[in-house]
Amino acid sequence: MTTLGIISLVESAIPQLVKIAEGLFHWKQSSGADKKQFVTGTIQGVINQIDQSSTGGQKNTWDKLAPIVSDIIDDTAAVIFPPTAATPDQSKPAA
Numbered sequence: 001m002t003t004l005g006i007i008s009l010v011e012s013a014i015p016q017l018v019k020i021a022e023g024l025f026h027w028k029q030s031s032g033a034d035k036k037q038f039v040t041g042t043i044q045g046v047i048n049q050i051d052q053s054s055t056g057g058q059k060n061t062w063d064k065l066a067p068i069v070s071d072i073i074d075d076t077a078a079v080i081f082p083p084t085a086a087t088p089d090q091s092k093p094a095a
Helices: 003-024 032-052 061-080
Strands: none
Touching: 003 032, 003 061, 032 061
């Protein structure tokens, strides 16, 4: 499988993995790092399996793709779960 093919595979899987991670860590406050680690670890496992069955120049694919995958995960999570607007501090009187 070519690097472009692997990136295409990764891009199509990340939205579902982000949603799964959201469900797995719904009980935990500030779990963004855990969610990202889950998605990253899953993708890394798949890519490592591809590497193990590779017969050519695809070895060490994860090292090449890790920065790209990280960016894709961040961008996907921001689209699926956009940051909420900050709630005004109710303890301070209005000016």
